[in-house]
Amino acid sequence: MTFKFPKLCLYNTLTRSKDLFEPQDSERVTMYVCGPTVYNYAHIGNARPAVVFDVLARLLRHLYPKVVYARNITDIEDKIIAAAKELGVPISEVTDKYADIYRKDMGTLGVQLPDIEPKATDAIPDMISMMERLIASGHAYVAEGHVLFDVGSFKDYGALSRRDLDDMIAGARVEVAPYKKAPTDFVLWKPSTPEQPGWDSPWGRGRPGWHIECSAMIEKHLGETIDIHAGGIDLQFPHHENEIAQSTCAHDGKLFSRFWLHNGFVNIEKEKMSKSIGNVLLVHDLIEQAPGEAIRLALLNGHYRQPLDWTAEGLQQARRMLDRLYGALRVLADVEVEANDAVPEAFMAALLDDLNTPKALAVLFDLAKQANTATDMTEKARIKAALLASGALIGLLEQDPELWFAGGGVAPHxxxxxxxxxxxxxxxxxxxxxxxxxxxxxxxxxxxxxxxxxxxxxxxxxxx
Structure with a gap:
């Protein structure tokens, strides 16, 4: 009897339930993940969505003939402007440097490049077009050189984060300004001073607000309705909430994203990661201390929706875990296997169940245990093929075992x-x-x- 895998189920933040995933077009599955704001090195919290949703992209490509995965680069933002001013250089010098470092650092963690990597500054005309439509339809207004979204015009505002307007007004992240009709209205466009970067617009020289950037890039590259929008839980409000509002209104009420996925926070040794505490761990520093593959495994050791407590011991444990897995492959070094889809049923079932990577890893270690006791060559070939195919699906075990033991698991010193x-x-x-x-x-x-x-x-x- 041929085994039929269960279908992919993902926890949808919008519905607060684990829902069956069926793309609107099985020939073109679309996914967008909020990428980095490039003015500094990425920390381990920034790496978690990059790694987690890289696994999701790999899984989707395994299931469907075509996946279009976009992860943006935010290269215009006030923190970028401040960093460039402090260095006395154009913002592009800052953003190009840190975008390149981000790609290399994430690549060290086994994160594949997305199919599309749009930059915000390349989509300014698309943002202006979207704002013009929002103004024309009464969902946005102009005030003192600003364009603002009228939150009161969108009755479903707050559906993603489950917040009501009173809670939002009381929240520290809502900026109160005299030119706003209501405190919850958010900026789509703001004026630039002569020394700040800016673009010409119908409302004067200025630059976009953060939220409109993602909406415009999604519309430009993926369409009006996408299958999956993902990012860290910290982006749920206000960023993703605002994206839903402006995109839905700009597209005459069309559904913006069918699924919303959010990964949990990364804490450091049971404390919230914070500059004030001084416990921010940069990926750029971590990869000087441990193999990127071990960092990746440490990030996948917990379920993506749950908070992850990052510890030095946890990273060392990840290295030891990889020693066991690569050790099993080394035992099977002389076993020849054909390239085929040898992913075990239990491994696939774990990933199809809302990316349950801890459960999938347990299957890998069971295979490693089998490798160390198997004597039959056919059985050895099955185990090796399963290890390699399963590892590739989550971005592990993609180097030669001897290379791992010759340096992959050794700190640089x-x-x-x-x-x-x-x-x-x-x-x-x-x-x-x-x-x-x-x-x-x-x-x-x-x-x-x-x-x-x-x-x-x-x-x-x-x-x-």
């Missing part, structure tokens, strides 16, 4: 060549029956976090 040299010196000492020297080298390696194992095929090593 530990030179893989030096380790190999010490192992060779130990082998020479054992050959000469100098067991004192042999033990000294073993202890030195152990002190540096390297465990060596002697076997029929020689000595191998791994990170402790």
């Amino acid at each position: 530990m030179d893989a060549g030096e380790i190999e040299g010490l192992i060779a010196a130990r082998a020479e000492a054992r050959k000469n029956k100098d067991f004192k020297e042999s033990d000294r080298i073993r202890d030195e390696l152990a002190g540096r976090g390297i465990l060596i194992e002697d076997g029929p095929k020689g000595t191998t090593w791994r990170v402790a």
